[in-house]
Amino acid sequence: MADVIVVGAGPAGSAAACHLARAGLDVLLLEKTAFPREKVCGDGLTPRAVHELMTLGIDLTTPGWFRTEGIRLTGAGRTLELPWPDGAFGLTRTRADLDELLARNAVAAGATLLENTKATAPLLDHTNRVIGVRTPTSDHHAALVVAADGASSRLAVALGLRPRANRPIGVAARRYYRSPRHDDAHLEIDFDLAPAGYGWIFGMGDGTCNVGVAFLRTAHADYRRLLDQWLAPLPPEWALTPANATGPVRGAALPMGFSRQPHYVPGLLLTGDSGGMINPSTGEGIAYALQAARLAADTITTALSRPTPGQRERTLYGYPSTLKQAHGSTFTLGRAFTAALEHPSVMRLATRQALAHPSLTHFALKALGDFPTPTTPRLPDRLAAALTKITPPS
Structure with a gap:
């Protein structure tokens, strides 16, 4: 029996397993395929993602990384280049490389990785609490399970957690x-x-x-x-x-904008694509998956240190609120933005106006895309921060 079973060795799962193992917990990481394996993705890592990789102790100086200095936006006959602020940098790396690197990093931290091992269903006790997972060859038990098994999330669906119809x-x-x-x-x-x-x-x-x-x-x-x-x-x-x-x-x-909720049910936490943790405005998912993995690991580590079952459960039930405090307002704004952009004429107008006015673009990227805040915030940064602060997370 492990302390925690993590299902899915993508960025969210491997990051969670690494953080948990470093905290001294017995972690079992299950991956349905074998590395290296393909994953559909843009392979772009923003400074937010780079920061999370650094917290995992990933060596970013080894071959395979390509450094980026900013983003270039084009449309309506215009081009606008925006550097990452304050010397921050982004990276690109194929997911075939990145996912295996993160999984091996979790193993180096102390997690046990089982490849070619598909979790087919959650194991439940008499109260319907998740107490492990079933695989084709055996049952694995744990105090807690982290579902990082992607957009289709077999575990979440088995528990009746399906994507919400009002999420993009x-x-x-x-x-x-x-x-x-x-x-x-x-x-x-x-x-x-x-x-x-x-x-x-x-x-x-x-x-x-x-x-x-x-x-x-x-x-x-x-x-x-x-x-x-x-x-x-x-x-x-x-x-x-x-x-x-x-x-x-x-x-x-x-799956965008926290499309599957709640992110905690007794015994199971959702993270990454399984919880719809992709920004609706930008389509960025890796940074949010890595950050959610860290938040999930922090919650679990704190919960398992509590002396009573009631205290442990109260801590675990705080995980969804922690996620919403981190990203809920940005995702709420993003859902409104995507609803407007379903109309091509609106999209063309927005593109034309934004690229013609760099300050407007900077404001949009900060408010909708969690664009990094410089050390000395400009007016667009302050306005975007204020808008995010008053937007209710959901």
Whole structure:
């Protein structure tokens, strides 16, 4: 019997396992596949994500990381470059590399990793409290379980926790291309993509770019066709053509804005995509998954140190509130933003106005995208902070 079972060895699961193991807990980390394995993602890591990687003790100086200096926004015939503030930096790294690195880091911290081990169902006691998980070969028991098993979250669904109908669901598709733009130090986002979406070009620094599109599922678009249509008019010298692709187009759902709640039921905490922890405005998920993993681990470590069952449970029930304090207001603003952008004319107007006024763009990125706050905040930073503060988390 472990202290904690973590289901899913993506960024959220491996980060939670690492933090828990470092706290001295007996942690079992289950991964349904074997490393290395593919994951649909933009592979872009913002300064927020970089900070979380540092708290995990990840060595960011080894080969495989590509450093970014900011973001480039394009649309409506305009281009705006925004550096990460105060010398902060971002990174790119393929998820095939990143996920395995984080899982091995958790093992180095003391967690036990079982690959090719699918959790098929939660184990419940007579009070319906989660006390472990079932796999095809055995039952594993633990004081607590962390569900980090992705957007479909078999564990959450088995407990009746399904995505909320009033939360946005996105779709993302990406493909790798050999391209001379592989060493571009800016994450490029193009808003000339309708309906209600954007395209991205992220240099990987290894001769390839991660190129993709993201849009709301309500658009009912074919992501392969949308990607082809967006890439067709781009400059030929960028080499973003099928002949330069290194693999197929892959797509995935993006559960956004805390789409699955509550994030704690007796014995089980949700984190990462299983809890819908993707920013509705930007589609960013890794940073929020890593931060939620740390918050979950802190909650569990504190709870298990309490002397009585009642005190432990009260601590665990505080986890959803902790998450909402961290990101609830930003996600609430993001849901309102995505609702407006379902209208292409609104999106075009917003793109035109924002890129023509850098201060407005900075304000939007701070309020909607958790853009890092500089040491000396400017007026847009202060206004965005005030807006976030008065927005109720939900």
